[in-house]
Amino acid sequence: MPTIIDVAKKAGVSIKTVSRVMNNEARVRSETRRKVRQAMSDLDYRPSAAARQMRSGKSTAIGMLYSDPSSGYQSQLNHAMMQACSDAGRYLTVGLFDETKRQWKRQLEAFLDRTKVSCMVLVPPMCDSRALHDCLAERDVKYVLISPSREKSGVSSVAMDDKRAAREITEHLLQLGHRRIGHIAGHPDHAASVLRRTGFLDAMEAASGRRGTGAVVSEGRFDFRRALEMAETMLTAEARPTAIFAASDEMAAATYMAAGRLGLSVPRDISVAGFDGAPIAEIIWPSLTTVAQPYGGIARAAVDILNRVEPGEDGEIHTEKNIVPHNIIIRNSCGKPPRHLREAK
Amino acid sequence: MPTIIDVAKKAGVSIKTVSRVMNNEARVRSETRRKVRQAMSDLDYRPSAAARQMRSGKSTAIGMLYSDPSSGYQSQLNHAMMQACSDAGRYLTVGLFDETKRQWKRQLEAFLDRTKVSCMVLVPPMCDSRALHDCLAERDVKYVLISPSREKSGVSSVAMDDKRAAREITEHLLQLGHRRIGHIAGHPDHAASVLRRTGFLDAMEAASGRRGTGAVVSEGRFDFRRALEMAETMLTAEARPTAIFAASDEMAAATYMAAGRLGLSVPRDISVAGFDGAPIAEIIWPSLTTVAQPYGGIARAAVDILNRVEPGEDGEIHTEKNIVPHNIIIRNSCGKPPRHLREAK
DNA sequence: GACAATGATGACAAGGTTGTCTTTTTTTGC
DNA sequence: GCAAAAAAAGACAACCTTGTCATCATTGTC
Numbered sequence: 001m002p003t004i005i006d007v008a009k010k011a012g013v014s015i016k017t018v019s020r021v022m023n024n025e026a027r028v029r030s031e032t033r034r035k036v037r038q039a040m041s042d043l044d045y046r047p048s049a050a051a052r053q054m055r056s057g058k059s060t061a062i063g064m065l066y067s068d069p070s071s072g073y074q075s076q077l078n079h080a081m082m083q084a085c086s087d088a089g090r091y092l093t094v095g096l097f098d099e100t101k102r103q104w105k106r107q108l109e110a111f112l113d114r115t116k117v118s119c120m121v122l123v124p125p126m127c128d129s130r131a132l133h134d135c136l137a138e139r140d141v142k143y144v145l146i147s148p149s150r151e152k153s154g155v156s157s158v159a160m161d162d163k164r165a166a167r168e169i170t171e172h173l174l175q176l177g178h179r180r181i182g183h184i185a186g187h188p189d190h191a192a193s194v195l196r197r198t199g200f201l202d203a204m205e206a207a208s209g210r211r212g213t214g215a216v217v218s219e220g221r222f223d224f225r226r227a228l229e230m231a232e233t234m235l236t237a238e239a240r241p242t243a244i245f246a247a248s249d250e251m252a253a254a255t256y257m258a259a260g261r262l263g264l265s266v267p268r269d270i271s272v273a274g275f276d277g278a279p280i281a282e283i284i285w286p287s288l289t290t291v292a293q294p295y296g297g298i299a300r301a302a303v304d305i306l307n308r309v310e311p312g313e314d315g316e317i318h319t320e321k322n323i324v325p326h327n328i329i330i331r332n333s334c335g336k337p338p339r340h341l342r343e344a345k
Numbered sequence: 346m347p348t349i350i351d352v353a354k355k356a357g358v359s360i361k362t363v364s365r366v367m368n369n370e371a372r373v374r375s376e377t378r379r380k381v382r383q384a385m386s387d388l389d390y391r392p393s394a395a396a397r398q399m400r401s402g403k404s405t406a407i408g409m410l411y412s413d414p415s416s417g418y419q420s421q422l423n424h425a426m427m428q429a430c431s432d433a434g435r436y437l438t439v440g441l442f443d444e445t446k447r448q449w450k451r452q453l454e455a456f457l458d459r460t461k462v463s464c465m466v467l468v469p470p471m472c473d474s475r476a477l478h479d480c481l482a483e484r485d486v487k488y489v490l491i492s493p494s495r496e497k498s499g500v501s502s503v504a505m506d507d508k509r510a511a512r513e514i515t516e517h518l519l520q521l522g523h524r525r526i527g528h529i530a531g532h533p534d535h536a537a538s539v540l541r542r543t544g545f546l547d548a549m550e551a552a553s554g555r556r557g558t559g560a561v562v563s564e565g566r567f568d569f570r571r572a573l574e575m576a577e578t579m580l581t582a583e584a585r586p587t588a589i590f591a592a593s594d595e596m597a598a599a600t601y602m603a604a605g606r607l608g609l610s611v612p613r614d615i616s617v618a619g620f621d622g623a624p625i626a627e628i629i630w631p632s633l634t635t636v637a638q639p640y641g642g643i644a645r646a647a648v649d650i651l652n653r654v655e656p657g658e659d660g661e662i663h664t665e666k667n668i669v670p671h672n673i674i675i676r677n678s679c680g681k682p683p684r685h686l687r688e689a690k
Numbered sequence: 691g692a693c694a695a696t697g698a699t700g701a702c703a704a705g706g707t708t709g710t711c712t713t714t715t716t717t718t719g720c
Numbered sequence: 721g722c723a724a725a726a727a728a729a730g731a732c733a734a735c736c737t738t739g740t741c742a743t744c745a746t747t748g749t750c
Contacts, residue, residue: 260605
């Protein structure tokens with residue numbers, strides 16, 4: 001493996017100059033810079049993370065805390081972050097973190113001491129903890145929030161537009177001819193749940209001209225069993241909806257099960273749409289129309305922001321709120337409403 | 346943060362001696378060893394990973410390759426490994442790895458060069474790739490296999506006993522009074538599928554006295570839709586089974602759905618058991634009786650082996666095949682067979 | 691044309707650990 | 721009780737990078 005010394009020899013400069021070029025310091029002639037860059041790529045040189053960390057006391061890795069292993073959201077994001085870091089030539093260091101425990105602060109400090117990370121990505125629900133923010137600020141760690149419930153001044157964030165996605169998938173159902181649509185909402189404490197519900201209601205209002213018309217909302221709270229009950233209630237009601245939009249793919253799967261119990265076929269008798277783009281959406285049958293969370297885009301944006309944060313570093317951090325575009329994935333779970341239930345426009 | 350120098354001063358010895366104690370080298374008097382250990386814990390000293398890596402050119406982290414992000418198995422194991430490493434005071438460095446791509450070897454070498462890991466954990470399906478083994482051996486990387494299809498001499502492995510677990514959960518169904526039991530098997534290429542099917546058939550044979558009696562096996566191949574079809578076929582057959590044991594929790598969920606469509610209630614009309622202990626098993630309703638893969642135990646055992654491999658290192662590696670005990674989780678998806686379908690003992 | 695100011699580059703130390711070699715202490719054998 | 725051998729402990733360099741300070745070259749000013 002070539003070292004900085006090899007590069008310096010090859011470029012005919014001192015090692016310090018190579019260091020300057022690597023770190024984008026000023027005061028290097030562009031001609032020299034070019035020579036050094038050339039030598040670096042010729043030798044396929046990669047700086048030693050260990051040596052850098054030793055000198056500066058900081059790791060170049062990006063830190064990420066991870067609380068709930070069973071959460072599909074966190075593991076998907078984890079994977080996307082690994083990919084994004086890898087693509088950007090950086091590393092991801094994940095730490096297990098239980099924010100509900102008393103000693104969370106010690107746990108966090110141990111993580112920071114051991115890994116020496118100087119920049120982090122905060123995911124829900126940790127990204128909303130004020131105490132966590134304070135702790136990181138105190139130790140001078142830069143961070144980016146992913147899908148926070150509320151923005152924080154001076155801190156960049158990355159998120160998808162939940163409200164708009166919910167509106168769009170509802171519009172898809174409306175376009176198919178559905179006029180009476182149920183929504184199984186997530187847990188009201190999650191910011192995303194509220195946004196999705198609002199997007200749904202907005203679309204219904206735009207279609208009917210009046211808020212609430214044709215919309216049936218119940219709280220599934222991201223809980224399979226509860227969603228199962230809610231869906232059963234909806235589907236046995238007098239004027240049952242012809243489509244159900246669930247705020248998560250799991251709850252959509254529960255809706256499938258409720259439909260199955262009642263002898264209703266998806267999508268012939270009842271259309272179902274989900275949200276998340278979870279693996280289960282592809283797995284279950286018929287495959288589920290859903291909103292794919294742009295995990296990859298979110299992760300790339302987060303890494304990108306952290307990459308740009310470093311160089312400036314003179315206090316003037318450019319804060320941004322990044323909205324990553326999502327995708328509606330049309331699969332086989334939505335069709336036209338059954339003829340006898342179609343309402344006049 | 347205290348350094349090795351602080352420890353040496355506190356213990357009244359040279360830094361080299363502290364280093365010797367840390368690395369469990371011979372030639373240190375037990376009295377001295379004690380003093381140093383005391384000083385280390387008094388100061389809450391942690392060696393700097395960066396400095397160590399710089400000196401030795403090797404990272405102390407444990408490497409792990411990760412291919413399929415949507416695989417619940419891999420993400421569960423990933424989490425368990427993080428936990429186990431954290432408990433053992435080590436780090437986990439994961440790399441994304443696509444063994445189907447042509448340039449997998451370059452990808453692997455880049456991973457090794459960049460991370461400098463000297464010991465790794467190989468998970469299915471990578472752990473069965475002979476080429477991968479050769480590549481690691483060539484670069485002198487120690488590794489442990491997790492649930493390999495076949496053992497490799499000179500390499501330790503960790504696994505659960507799939508056959509026995511399948512036998513046990515089948516026995517549970519037999520004890521409840523079921524005599525005609527269906528099995529939806531996994532993909533025949535997976536070693537685990539074959540073991541689970543064998544365990545099932547063994548239990549059925551032990552109960553009935555003849556191989557195959559009362560057993561209905563079909564191949565679900567770990568595919569939701571296929572499992573749905575298989576379950577439907579089983580449940581509409583003339584002499585339908587009163588219980589179905591699926592080789593994965595997902596396929597068990599498909600069985601729930603098939604039952605729902607046919608108007609059968611779980612567990613009143615049909616008992617269902619799964620395998621894996623996936624999050625979905627807790628989520629769906631009724632909650633699923635299943636075999637919990639001992640992810641935590643497997644990860645701990647793997648880390649443990651790697652911890653012990655290092656010190657010896659004098660060629661004589663103690664190879665072991667480690668079987669980690671599993672747990673059958675009894676939930677609410679299995680009951681007695683419906684009265685009219687019970688057969689005489 | 692001499693001097694200062696600025697820009698570009700280099701020499702060297704430091705950071706925490708371990709390998710090599712050396713020195714000191716203890717044990718063994720007579 | 722002494723020499724030799726073995727065990728225990730230490731001194732010092734090396735690993736690769738970056739910060740500090742010094743040096744050299746160029747430009748601008750009077």
